[in-house]
Amino acid sequence: MKKHLIVIGIVVLLLVVGFSGCNEINNLVEEVELDPVIQRANPYINKIVTNDIELRAYANSIIKDCPTNDKECQINLIYRHIVENFNYLSDPTGVEFIQSPQETIQVGGGDCEDLSILFNSLLENVGIKTYLVLSDTHAYSLVYDVNPDELWGYIEKSFIEKVEKEWGESIKYSYEKTSVLGGNEVWYYGGDGSTFSDYIEYLNISYEITSDRPLHLYIVPSQSDYENYTQGKTFYHFPDYEESNVIDTKGIFPYSDTYGGVLLANEKWNDATVQVNLTFYFHPSFYEYYKDNEITYYLIDDKDCIVVDCTNGELSYPGYDAGIIGEKTAIDPITKEYTYLT
DSSP, rough: HHHHHHHHHHHHHHHHHHHHHHHHHHHHHHHHHHHHHHHHHHHHHTTOOSHHHHHHHHHHHTTTTTTTTTTHHHHHHHHHHHHHHHHEEOTTOOOOOOOOHHHHHHHHHEHHHHHHHHHHHHHTTOOOOOOOESSSSSSSEEESSOHHHHHHHHHHHHHHHHHHHTTTSSSEEEEEEEEEEEETOOEEEEEEOBBBBTTEEEEEEEEEEEEEEEEEEEEEOOOOHHHHHHHOOOOOOOOOGEEEEEEEEEEOOOOOSSSOOOEOOSSSSSSSSEEEEEEEEETTTHHHHHTOOOOEEEEEEEEEEEEEEETTTTTTOTTTTOOOOEEEEEEEETTTEEEEEE
């Protein structure tokens, strides 16, 4: 009988301690939930889905071409997917409407909170830690432990691919040829002199030329200038890059706002064997706009955490900071820990 009483006493004691521990945990949970920062953030972070097989499959379909575990590649591709395929949609008048990531995918758009929730959810489902950042007027994302230099390489590659797709031509190509240029013959390689679209800022031409007979070299702004030269008419060229008696030369023509090219004239009667190596590089217009290549990041636990705002448009990039003013708070959607960004 005494043994039973002892056992019962131990059980009662364990239950009391257990209930006491649960109460302490519950008190901690209540304290967290009563925190005004968490109270404000809860409607948004509670919509972030961190473990969903369909979202994981959706994210994987976007990043399937990235090297294994290449976080920077994955971040860039998911960002580009959102800014190129989802529209910014304001909430209905007078209503704070917060979408789940699945709803944003279904609708094809959302406001700053919705797009951030989608971005965070996709990254979290492939194992990339994120924060939701709330300011007085805006919401965006922060991605934990990112290498800004490696990320910029992927950003630049995406921009180049976008420009080439929109422009319909490669922004860089090479031409190599060895041929015979007859006496008093003229050779030209380049464009028709058209002005560039908004996608291209200017053209560089790199050239290496060797010949067994002296030639005359001109850089001309158009094919019509080549034609005028052959007809003995006035033609335009860039005098700083004119060379006579060329046997072996190389250089870079650094800037032109028209699609021109290289003109070689054999002004002698003897044939010349000529080797030409040219590289045409069309500089996309974003190089001037993003000439500083800046990626904004904050330090959290000694890790670089980059700013990601999915409402900045297709010509933006992960790490671009639109200069949101006011107090900014980054909240971990899983632990609900938060930090003020300064």
